Amino acid sequence: MRAVRMTAPGVLEQVEVPTPTPGPGEVLVRVGAVGACHSDLHILDAAPGVFPTPLTLGHEIAGTVDAVGDGVTGWSGGDRAAVYGIIGCGTCRGCLHGRENQCRTVPVGGVGLSRDGGLAEYVTVPASRLLPVGDLELTQAAPLTDAGLTPYHAIELARPALRPGTTCVVIGIGGLGHMAVQILAATTAVRIIAVDSDVAALDLATRVGAHHVVPAGPDTVDRIRELVGPAPDGADVVVDCVGVDATLATARGVVATGGRLLLVGLGGGTLPVRPVADEPPTVPFETSVEVPFWGTRAELQEVIALGRAGLLTADVQTFPLEHAPEAYRLLRAGEIHGRAVIVP
Numbered sequence: 620m621r622a623v624r625m626t627a628p629g630v631l632e633q634v635e636v637p638t639p640t641p642g643p644g645e646v647l648v649r650v651g652a653v654g655a656c657h658s659d660l661h662i663l664d665a666a667p668g669v670f671p672t673p674l675t676l677g678h679e680i681a682g683t684v685d686a687v688g689d690g691v692t693g694w695s696g697g698d699r700a701a702v703y704g705i706i707g708c709g710t711c712r713g714c715l716h717g718r719e720n721q722c723r724t725v726p727v728g729g730v731g732l733s734r735d736g737g738l739a740e741y742v743t744v745p746a747s748r749l750l751p752v753g754d755l756e757l758t759q760a761a762p763l764t765d766a767g768l769t770p771y772h773a774i775e776l777a778r779p780a781l782r783p784g785t786t787c788v789v790i791g792i793g794g795l796g797h798m799a800v801q802i803l804a805a806t807t808a809v810r811i812i813a814v815d816s817d818v819a820a821l822d823l824a825t826r827v828g829a830h831h832v833v834p835a836g837p838d839t840v841d842r843i844r845e846l847v848g849p850a851p852d853g854a855d856v857v858v859d860c861v862g863v864d865a866t867l868a869t870a871r872g873v874v875a876t877g878g879r880l881l882l883v884g885l886g887g888g889t890l891p892v893r894p895v896a897d898e899p900p901t902v903p904f905e906t907s908v909e910v911p912f913w914g915t916r917a918e919l920q921e922v923i924a925l926g927r928a929g930l931l932t933a934d935v936q937t938f939p940l941e942h943a944p945e946a947y948r949l950l951r952a953g954e955i956h957g958r959a960v961i962v963p
């Protein structure tokens with residue numbers, strides 16, 4: 620079969636590989652759609668040895684069941700499913716509580732992270748990773764598994780703070796951010812302020828439900844402050860889907876006293892947190908900072924329900940498998956809007 624693999628650190632290419640056979644408890648999935656996540660670029664850029672090579676990338680997968688391994692019940696050929704990408708150890712404290720996104724195994728197991736992913740015609744996954752998607756388009760189901768699930772989980776962490784009449788700032792309206800805006804619009808009555816450096820991303824934010832858009836630049840904090848008022852007032856929740864120094868500075872510059880910072884983007888920036896009494900604080904008193912990771916299987920089921928109800932729709936640009944390297948080149952160049960989805 621055809622697969623797009625990281626054959627060496629930083630090298631992505633299409634190769635021919637044997638079609639895998641499902642082991643005991645596993646399912647062979649015919650990949651219908653796989654999202655191109657910005658994290659795949661971080662994987663390609665990671666130091667040698669952090670991720671195995673060769674590795675078929677792609678951790679945002681939806682498809683149809685092709686064959687089942689020994690002992691698999693409840694799934695049969697033709698069933699349509701989304702893949703929950705994390706494969707927790709199953710025995711640590713996080714996994715035992717159903718929070719595999721808090722698995723204490725390093726590195727955490729995952730489809731397209733520790734074993735071959737979905738940028739291929741077929742992928743094998745443990746049957747327990749599959750969730751039914753009904754008649755949802757597979758190009759819609761795939762982005763739900765990460766671009767949808769990750770901001771959903773982050774927003775769930777901040778759920779108590781998202782009261783009607785409060786304000787949430789979403790920074791970075793790409794694959795994750797444009798889903799974050801919709802999740803907020805569908806599940807809360809908060810005022811949504813979207814921030815991005817790209818004009819097309821801001822247009823997308825407006826189309827999917829943002830109430831205000833602010834271009835990222837030197838005066839971003841001032842522009843947001845005009846909307847949320849001066850400190851110690853401010854944004855009740857900030858979801859940073861970029862995570863570079865500039866966006867983290869915006870996040871802490873606009874968050875209210877007692878607010879919440881959700882650092883979703885893995886851009887490598889630093890947020891200074893210095894508890895101090897007699898200076899302008901680095902973050903206001905009572906602020907909480909969370910670093911969410913992906914989400915739980917139960918949350919993915921809820922995200923799929925939002926998708927099936929028509930409340931969460933990825934803005935999708937599709938590419939055939941042989942154009943996957945081009946899709947990632949465009950993603951790196953900031954030329955993908957919404958989510959690039961590869962259809963093998």
Ligand code: NAD
Pocket residue numbers: 655656657658659661765769790791792793794795796814815816817820835860861862863865866882883884885886910911912913950953957
């Ligand atoms: P993306 O490339 O689709 O979107 C990024 C968006 O941020 C783009 O719209 C871009 O214009 C905007 N942007 C870039 N720099 C900016 C800046 N300085 N100011 C304002 N906007 C800026 O990426 P994505 O797939 O949505 O992923 C976003 C980040 O989230 C990545 O770092 C990714 O690795 C990370 N991620 C984290 C998790 C997690 O579990 N924490 C899961 C998935 C992805």
Ligand code: ZN
Pocket residue numbers: 656657658659678765766
């Ligand atoms: Zn991802």
Ligand code: ZN
Pocket residue numbers: 707708709710711712713714715719721722723724
């Ligand atoms: Zn675990």
